[in-house]
Amino acid sequence: MKKAAGSHRPTRMRSKNRSGFSSDQTSDTAFRSTSISFFRIFIQCMFCIGTLIVGFRFTREAHFLRASFHHPEDSFSRRTGARMGSLVSIGNRSDLDLRIQEEIANDPEAFRLENSETIIRSRVRVDVGRHAILIRPWPHPDPFEVIQAHHLIARVQMEQWQLYGSKESKPIIAITTTFVRSFQAVHLTGLLHTLSLVPVHVTWIVMEAGGVTNETAYFLSKARVHRLLHLGFGDAMPAGLKERGQLEAHMRVEGLRYVREEKMEGIVVFADESNLHSLDFFTEAQKVDWVGALSIGLLGFAGFEETAQSRIADVHQEEVGAGRRDNLFSRRTFEPQVQGPSCDSEGNLVGWHIFDPLPLEEEVYTGIMLAQNRRLEWPNFVLNARAVWKTEGNQPEWIKSWDEWATPKDGSAPDIKAILRDDKQVKVLGDCGRKVLLWWLRAEARADSRHPANWVLDENLEIIVPAKSTPWPDRPVRVPPPPPPPAAATVGTGSKRGAGSRVSGGKGRRSKRRQSRPNIS
């Protein structure tokens, strides 16, 4: 800022006081210079503020800054609204504007409305004009409210099911065979949760080989089904897979005999414990009239990682010639193997897809098999419970009577497909077998696995091998001293071992385990 001429040196002291309150202003020049410079400062400040106001556009960011949750009534008040209103109407309003301008051009007289600033406020309670966009300080979902909303959704869906969905629902009778072994926990837990979630009444008949045991009863107590029947079957489960299959068939027939004698109503489903069911399976099973068939997918090969397809590709590769490894990778597409009914284009049953489910000491066949030793699995079929009742007069003639099929004369294991006299009458479910609604997970521990059934070690193992296989020295692990026990503490018997004991691999091999820490009382 230019200083007033002639007032430098003699008034240096006073120049310091220029911005402030110059009390000793005796000379006229000094007085005039301070007033002029004060005036200049004032003008400069005013211009600064003015540029700030005019240059600061009310963008949306300004909205976000100024919109605060605590002032909902602090609308960008009508005054701004009125001013901005006139600005907006001239701005880019696309087609409407063009038409307005056209109309105005045609007849300017007609559109000389009153000044938009004079809004008739008294008759309108809700403000017209610009409003703040209210955003709360933390605009993200609150987990408790989300849970509450989900409870609401669940309740609404339950009501919908009761009003509209449950008319055509028949109860389900699930027949399962089990026996105590290492993998029983793995399979049975999944099955009991699935059956607990089925929306209709489920009667669960569990046949246990070797008699009723406490371990199985412990699992079954967690099931939330309508009715649970835990029955024992005298013979223990044999070791070989083929024999196991035969014993299971006998056990299932025993379960069906129970259904027959009790005259249970519903749909019989063979819910093997090593099967994975989707809930759609139970919905689809409702469509059965007498006998239904559906596809089951096969997962896992006991002991082998490669799939059958890749093995075939390997064989083919060797035939063609070495050196084209990349081809193998490109052809290695996983095709899940599915066993079940197969239809023609009209949806009529024409045959069955059967895979040999035994482990791969033998060849794997694809395609339609009619050989007698290739059988469909029991879970492929779904029955109406009335098909096994004593009142055989009510059944259609293509269903054999109980005595004919359930106890084969030659002593072989009964097969569910033998209940049919005529294959064509079977109702094919799951979009003609194309939709796979259940899977057979063929993973099982070795028969001589000694791992405890429910995966809890009640007592120490017979042989404990130290886990240390590294050359590094043991590090002393600092454990913070436990809080003093309030009452007499009885030491639990080694039940605090959860984290350390995991079985690696499903083979039941005795894996090395970490030495469990003794309880510090």
Place this chain on the structure above:
Amino acid sequence: MVVVFLLLLLMPSSRSATSISVVDRNVVVGEMGEMLQLRKRRRRRRGHVSLLTCVVGFLFLCQVSRLAAAAVLHRHQRISGSAGDVLEDNPVGRLKVFVYELPSKYNKDWLEKDPRCLTHMFAAEEFVHDFLLTSPVRTHNPKEADWFYTPVYTTCDLMPNGLPLPFKSPRIMRSAISYISTHWPYWNRTEGADHFFVVPHDFGACFHYQEEKAIERGVLPLLKHATLVQTFGQNHHVCLKEGSIVVPPYAPPEKMQSRFIPLSTPRSIFVYFRGLFYDVGNDPEGGYYARGARAAVWENFKDNPLFDISTQHPSTYYEDMQRAIFCLCPLGWAPWSPRLVEGVIFGCIPVIIADDIVLPFADAIPWEKIGVFVAEKDVPNLDKILSSISPEQVLEKQRLLANPAMKQAMLFSQPALPGDAFHQILNGLARKLPHDPHIYLEPGQMVLNWTEGPVGDLKPW
């Protein structure tokens, strides 16, 4: 039931009739029993038994029908608004409507010029005209008419993009009124107090799409005494005249009814909305469109998994609404929108975010029991509000929405069905009868000022 029947038959003339009423429903029977006693004492015994059996048989049938109705209605509930249980009233016989014959430049010519008028959301005016021409309430004798209808299509002047232009509408309306006032004496008789007009535009008879301008203009002065049937409804607003009938916007019934999905499909979407949040073309700075409410919904809930909100319009819009529990119906440039109709048809509870809004047929339909009303200042708390509604309330609202009378009342069905929006309009008009005798003016008495209003409106059309 049978026991009651038998007891009444064998009843001696004593006070034992009242002791039969053990169940609440049978209180009526007990009271009727008392009335029967009195009758017996007054009358002679001749014909006593036959009268008794008639009455008891009638009561029996009433109870049976009520029980049957109750059994059916556990899925949906009866709807009765502030005017009573009037949704299913039949207007035939309660009123007579005379339809003026206007030259085709007021109605048919517009349709020929642009047939889109029959499918956009303002199509109510065309369909009401169509309906009244063939309705049993129509009369060709104006002397016995209670209401007079003027078929003038003021919302049919469409732009190329389909939106109606309201600039000529005041002049069109004025021209129509001057036509009817010169060709028939009935307008001058009451200055329009027994006439009704259908004005489905954004702000009704204010004839402007912009709220500030609409408020400035106010309702067309010539329509000061007439009854307006409009879609706009907001309390304490110039453009909602007292005594107007608020109707839903037109939504094509066949299009919606052909897209139903099975009712057992579980409703898995919590809140559903499809539409604009920011109108960038007309409101680039934000804060004007929807009074900032839609933008607030977006900013607060765009990352909330419970809110399925977006501007993308999917092809499964109607199916999605049927899989949703709540459907947002926020205001836009005007507080009403066809979303309300769609929500009611598809059983989705409407969440209405528009302060002071008046919903269609508000005296016949108890909207507070059916929808959820959220104040615009409470929009940031919308998730808290909706998740804290108790499941019983939600189920109750869904039951009310499932009532077929409710769905029927929102539709302008072709052909007209009993209980649909046309009949609700006629019911509303019938409820305003009989006319106050003060509306009939002395000959020569003029109440309306024909030169009132902006200068541009006075030009003839």
